Amino acid sequence: MHSNIRILSALGVITAAAVAGCASTDGSADLNAKADxxxxxxxxxxxxxxxxxxxxxxxxxxxxxxxxxxxEAVAKAIQAREAKNIVYPADGKLMGDWKAGAKVFNDGFAMRIGSFMPSNPNAVRGGNCYACHQGEAKEAAYGNLGPSLLHYGKLRGQSDAIVKYTYEKIYNAKAFNACSAMPRLGHKGVLNPKQVADLTAYLISPESPINR
Ligand code: HEC
Structure with missing residues (x-):
């Protein structure tokens, strides 16, 4: 079930990219409007x-x-603007609870459309990270649009700079890579600051199964 959801999510990304691609190849405003x-x-x-x-x-x-x-100048302007909208947890702790982070990482329940719409649209959402990233070694179903995150903390360490980068990257990937294919999960309200901090701990903590 989970892997079906992941495949569907990945297809959604591809379909959206294909439509956007068709819209601009021709360059004609008329075709763009039709595709839109x-x-x-x-x-x-x-x-x-x-x-x-x-x-x-x-x-x-x-x-x-x-x-x-x-x-480059446009990319820099985008990154500067996106960096400004990053919100931090009220208690200032960027390393949350890795066990809670593991659930968010694995949970494919993001924003839903049509028949996927949950009865409660405000229900807690997941990050659907496996749609694009390898995570724990034992999980075989993952996408590879993004880089592998297996052993992320083991490879990067736990410095304050890495903790801050990881939190901010998950909150708003476009603050670092202007046109990143990674959704701006915090900025777009898919995940809240506490969930982003929990994910940060999940990626970095030495106890986390990501680093085993
Ligand atoms: C739609 C695909 C997609 C989803 C979903 C996604 N990512 Fe990403 N992610 C990417 C791509 C592509 C990159 C590499 C490009 C970039 O850095 O912007 C990336 C980069 C990253 C990086 C930086 C890696 C490094 O080595 O610096 C982190 C950390 C990360 N993602 C964490 C997550 C987490 C945690 C989630 C779930 C909450 C997630 N991603 C969901 C596509 C995705």
Missing amino acids: AFFKASFAPGPGQDLSRLEQDETQKACSQYRANPP
């Missing part, structure tokens, strides 16, 4: 459905315009 309308029409309005997510923000627009490869 087609894409939007495939999301039906309904209870809990948030169609505002179909509107690109400034960063997404720039990344579409430059096919995820913006000139």
